[in-house]
Amino acid sequence: SVPLAYFAGIGAASKRGILFKGGAAIEGLEKIKAVTMDKTGTLTKGTFTIKEIKAFSGLTNKQILTMAAGAESASTHPIANSIVRAARAEGYETVTPSQVQEIRGKGIKALFSEGELLCGNRKLMEDAGVELEETPQNPGGATIVYVALDHRLAGWILIDDTIKEDAKKSIQKMNQLKLHTSILTGDEKTSALAVGEQVGVQDVYGKLLPDEKLERLRGLRKEYGPVLFVGDGINDAPVLAGADVGAAMGSGADAAIEAADVVFMNNQVGAILNSIKISKSTGKIAI
Numbered sequence: 001s002v003p004l005a006y007f008a009g010i011g012a013a014s015k016r017g018i019l020f021k022g023g024a025a026i027e028g029l030e031k032i033k034a035v036t037m038d039k040t041g042t043l044t045k046g047t048f049t050i051k052e053i054k055a056f057s058g059l060t061n062k063q064i065l066t067m068a069a070g071a072e073s074a075s076t077h078p079i080a081n082s083i084v085r086a087a088r089a090e091g092y093e094t095v096t097p098s099q100v101q102e103i104r105g106k107g108i109k110a111l112f113s114e115g116e117l118l119c120g121n122r123k124l125m126e127d128a129g130v131e132l133e134e135t136p137q138n139p140g141g142a143t144i145v146y147v148a149l150d151h152r153l154a155g156w157i158l159i160d161d162t163i164k165e166d167a168k169k170s171i172q173k174m175n176q177l178k179l180h181t182s183i184l185t186g187d188e189k190t191s192a193l194a195v196g197e198q199v200g201v202q203d204v205y206g207k208l209l210p211d212e213k214l215e216r217l218r219g220l221r222k223e224y225g226p227v228l229f230v231g232d233g234i235n236d237a238p239v240l241a242g243a244d245v246g247a248a249m250g251s252g253a254d255a256a257i258e259a260a261d262v263v264f265m266n267n268q269v270g271a272i273l274n275s276i277k278i279s280k281s282t283g284k285i286a287i
C-alpha cells in the first residue's frame with residue numbers, strides 16, 4: 001500500500017517542479033548518501049558559445065564550422081545543437097552529409113564530397129589514428145571539438161558552456177547535509193575539473209564512456225552507500241537505470257527522462273536538493 005504521506009510528498013514536490021514517478025522514488029531518495037551528476041546540461045546550461053575556431057591545411061574557419069554543423073545536424077547532443085546554431089547565426093549554408101554516424105561519448109562521423117569528417121573529442125581522434133600535431137594552448141574550462149578530414153587534423157572548435165546560477169549554492173548545501181557530491185562526465189578532465197572547482201563538488205571523474213560511468217557509480221555506492229545520479233543525455237540512460245535513484249533534467253533527452261525515477265521540470269540544481277529534503281520530511285510523516 002502507498003502511505004498517504006507519499007501523496008502529500010508528491011504534491012509538495014510538483015509545486016517545486018519535481019516529478020516523482022512513484023512512492024518508491026521518494027523512499028529511495030530518503031536513503032541517499034551520495035549525489036553524482038553529469039556535467040553538461042545538468043550542472044551547466046548546455047548552451048555553448050564558440051570561443052575560437054582554428055583551421056589547418058588551407059581550410060578556412062568558415063569551412064570548418066560549415067562541415068562540423070552539417071555533420072552535427074544529425075545529433076541532438078548539446079554540443080551539436082550549439083555548433084549548428086553558431087553556423088546558422090553566421091548565415092552559413094550547411095551541406096547534409098551522404099552518411100552520418102554518431103559515436104556515443106565521443107562525437108560524430110560524416111561523409112561529405114570533401115572526404116570523411118570526424119568531429120568530436122580526443123578519444124574519437126585517437127581511435128581513428130588522427131595525429132593531434134597541435135592542440136589549443138589554454139582551453140581552461142572550455143571543451144575542444146576536434147575536426148578531422150580523411151584522418152588528418154583539419155582544425156578545432158573551442159566552445160564554452162555556462163554554469164547554472166544556483167549550482168554552487170545547491171552543491172554547498174548538499175555537502176553540508178554530509179552527502180558525497182561528485183561529477184561523472186564524458187568530457188576531458190581539464191574541463192571537468194574547472195567546472196568541479198567552480199561548483200564545489202568533492203570529486204570529479206572525467207573522460208568516462210557511458211559504461212565507465214556505470215562502473216564508477218558502483219564504486220561510489222560501495223564507498224558511500226545509495227547513490228542518486230542526475231543526468232540529461234541519451235548516454236546517461238544506463239547510469240540512470242543503474243543508480244539507486246535516477247533523476248533527469250526536464251530539458252534532457254527523452255531516453256533520459258524515460259529511464260529516470262525523478263524528473264526536475266525546472267532544470268535547476270536546487271531541485272536536486274529540494275527533492276532530497278521533501279523525501280526526508282515525507283519519510284518522517286510516513287513513520
Ligand code: ADP
Nearest residue numbers: 040075077080105106107120121185186187235
Ligand atoms: P557528458 O558526460 O559531459 O554529458 P557525453 O558522454 O555526452 O558527455 O559526451 C562526452 C564527450 O564526447 C563530450 O564532452 C564531447 O567531447 C564528445 N561528444 C559527444 N557527442 C558529441 C557530438 N555530437 N559532437 C562533438 N562532440 C561530442
Ligand code: MG
Nearest residue numbers: 038040232233
Ligand atoms: Mg550529458
